[in-house]
Amino acid sequence: MFRDSLKGIDRLLDTEIPEGSIILVTGAEGTLKSGLAFSLLASELKDGGHGLYATLEQTKESHLSNMLSLGVKRHEGLHIFDYQDMRLEWRDREPDMLKTTEEVLDYYSEKHGSLSLFALDSMNALYTLSDETTNLRREMYYFFDHLRDMGLTSLLIMEDSSRRGPEHFLADGVIELGLVEGADGVKRYIRIRKMRATKHRMERHQMVVDRDGISILGPIY
Amino acid sequence: MENSIERGQELDMSEECQACLDKIVRSNRDVILLFILRERPMCGYDLIKEIFSRYNVFLSQGTVYPILYSLEEEGVLRAEFNKGNMRSKSYSITTEGKRFTEEKFEGFIKALEYSLSLFRR
Numbered sequence: 558m559f560r561d562s563l564k565g566i567d568r569l570l571d572t573e574i575p576e577g578s579i580i581l582v583t584g585a586e587g588t589l590k591s592g593l594a595f596s597l598l599a600s601e602l603k604d605g606g607h608g609l610y611a612t613l614e615q616t617k618e619s620h621l622s623n624m625l626s627l628g629v630k631r632h633e634g635l636h637i638f639d640y641q642d643m644r645l646e647w648r649d650r651e652p653d654m655l656k657t658t659e660e661v662l663d664y665y666s667e668k669h670g671s672l673s674l675f676a677l678d679s680m681n682a683l684y685t686l687s688d689e690t691t692n693l694r695r696e697m698y699y700f701f702d703h704l705r706d707m708g709l710t711s712l713l714i715m716e717d718s719s720r721r722g723p724e725h726f727l728a729d730g731v732i733e734l735g736l737v738e739g740a741d742g743v744k745r746y747i748r749i750r751k752m753r754a755t756k757h758r759m760e761r762h763q764m765v766v767d768r769d770g771i772s773i774l775g776p777i778y
Numbered sequence: 779m780e781n782s783i784e785r786g787q788e789l790d791m792s793e794e795c796q797a798c799l800d801k802i803v804r805s806n807r808d809v810i811l812l813f814i815l816r817e818r819p820m821c822g823y824d825l826i827k828e829i830f831s832r833y834n835v836f837l838s839q840g841t842v843y844p845i846l847y848s849l850e851e852e853g854v855l856r857a858e859f860n861k862g863n864m865r866s867k868s869y870s871i872t873t874e875g876k877r878f879t880e881e882k883f884e885g886f887i888k889a890l891e892y893s894l895s896l897f898r899r
Contacts, residue, residue, distance in 0.1 A: 638843075646865065652839045
């Protein structure tokens with residue numbers, strides 16, 4: 558999967574990423590984590606099928622407006638679920654977000670029959686909203702199990718790549734996004750740190766946004 | 779959380795009856811939601827509360843909000859912020875959604891009636 562999704566991504570991937578992989582997309586703010594995840598999903602769904610982009614950080618409208626500004630088009634099969642209404646209305650007794658996310662996935666899968674892609678934006682927000690008494694390590698293990706059972710290729714966005722939580726060893730892949738400052742200014746980069754069962758490059762590659770969306774250029778040293 | 783929502787009415791039902799009702803409500807959430815919204819617009823929170831009050835069944839947030847969003851996207855429901863309260867949106871059935879809703883009710887009622895008629899033979 559994903560080898561034909563973005564212009565230049567074949568510079569990073571020598572072979573396809575297996576379907577059903579769970580991939581962390583990590584990086585600091587402003588590194589295009591949401592843009593990359595949404596672009597990958599949108600591109601994979603352009604010829605049909607269904608996917609779900611779950612956003613805990615932004616409203617659906619604000620997320621779509623950001624994606625439009627990046628030149629990313631949404632396809633009919635790409636559904637967006639934002640937790641905003643739920644969070645505001647249930648502020649005093651916030652629901653278990655992992656369980657809620659599983660239920661939301663079950664609903665879309667049952668409704669559309671063929672949900673194959675999922676993105677969660679972001680794991681940090683999910684952790685922040687989770688009950689402090691919950692054993693997150695154990696819950697995360699079951700959450701990953703649920704994603705695998707559903708056969709979903711999943712992109713889980715995480716703000717801080719230096720934090721090594723359970724998701725890092727549970728995930729099949731880690732895509733790192735970042736910024737490098739050079740003589741000719743600041744550049745965005747993408748790097749695949751880990752991707753099980755996939756032949757890939759390890760170098761940082763430059764990532765740019767133009768009117769056609771995100772493209773990947775050559776390595777940055 | 780379930781217990782913290784006050785029940786509007788006490789239901790006099792056997793455990794078996796309640797268990798059946800639970801299954802009916804959970805597997806027909808969309809019809810139940812539409813039925814309540816036909817009476818008056820409501821936000822997701824109030825819908826969950828109302829269902830608990832009527833059926834003694836607690837539907838979790840993750841099983842209700844996706845239905846509201848899907849029905850809104852399909853044009854069956856319209857969502858509007860409540861006046862003076864930007865914390866919650868009220869859902870109401872659109873003019874276009876009325877026909878869809880009536881067809882849903884009709885199908886649901888017919889299926890239940892048919893099922894009951896087989897039991898009573």
